[in-house]
């Protein structure tokens with residue numbers, strides 16, 4: 001059986017665990033947390049990075065930092081993970097869903113303007129599959145309307161919009177190190193702060209609303225309750241795991257890209273022949289090989305293909321279901337029509353992609369898909 005995902009362990013994690021254990025400091029914000037944060041600041045030029053326990057937590061911090069409240073509206077794609085919406089709903093905001101692009105699941109930048117009202121406070125973009133949203137027009141419309149931009153960059157590590165790393169463009173950005181992502185720590189995430197104004201308060205919110213970080217730096221005499229907050233920092237064990245992964249980021253990324261390119265090359269003729277839609281990487285975007293997906297012609301075809309692959313020992317899976325149609329959204333969005341989002345919900349399929357997937361296995365998977373579409377055409 002070829003699983004959909006297999007978390008890659010570099011082999012150095014255990015050694016760094018031992019370092020943590022013998023250091024006597026196992027709670028958060030120790031040496032490994034600082035090393036990881038510095039790595040991201042140095043490698044990608046992010047102004048400030050704070051590790052968190054998840055991307056979900058980083059998004060929740062972002063919602064608190066921009067003071068989202070019950071009178072605010074937040075614009076985001078409907079085709080995304082629940083955390084993108086939950087973080088803002090928890091602050092009482094109203095979520096305004098916008099459709100995806102025709103050619104890829106990212107938010108359609110042209111549709112954002114008409115979703116803005118005098119209550120809009122923020123735009124949340126999701127770089128689906130690690131492929132950049134069209135950030136220039138999005139930042140322009142945000143500037144013009146005085147809105148915050150938050151990047152849900154959960155899938156977007158080591159990927160770029162033109163020359164700028166994703167996560168370095170909006171006011172704030174959230175990344176994930178969940179085991180399903182490229183670089184992992186089991187559960188884990190980080191908040192990137194690109195707007196200087198948020199740095200001080202972010203440290204406080206992350207430390208239960210106290211100025212503990214400033215206290216340990218020696219900036220204040222005692223640490224006190226100064227704001228709202230929660231416990232968003234990971235233990236050193238988690239950070240040490242992440243550190244082991246970061247040592248191998250080049251190797252991990254290049255192997256994932258090799259696998260992605262084999263998929264792309266071997267499936268490319270299906271785009272012409274049967275009109276499935278392969279991943280579209282716009283000229284302004286890079287590909288970080290987070291995911292290999294394509295869009296089937298119908299939901300029925302996708303179900304048949306998933307079953308066919310499963311019967312041949314390959315686990316392929318579908319992905320998000322439009323949030324505006326979720327049981328939780330209920331009847332609230334009955335008048336919302338987001339046709340591309342629904343098409344991705346019904347027709348998008350993801351193929352196995354993980355570091356240890358071998359070339360022969362990728363070839364076997366693509367052969368099966370080609371065989372499936374040969375028999376589809378005959379029917």
Ligand SMILES: *Cc1c(COP(=O)(O)O)cnc(C)c1O
Pocket residue numbers: 053054055056057080081083084126152154155175176177178187188189
């Ligand atoms: C994985 C993911 C998340 C959640 O990440 P966690 O670290 O599990 O909280 C949020 N948004 C998107 C787009 C994701 O892919």
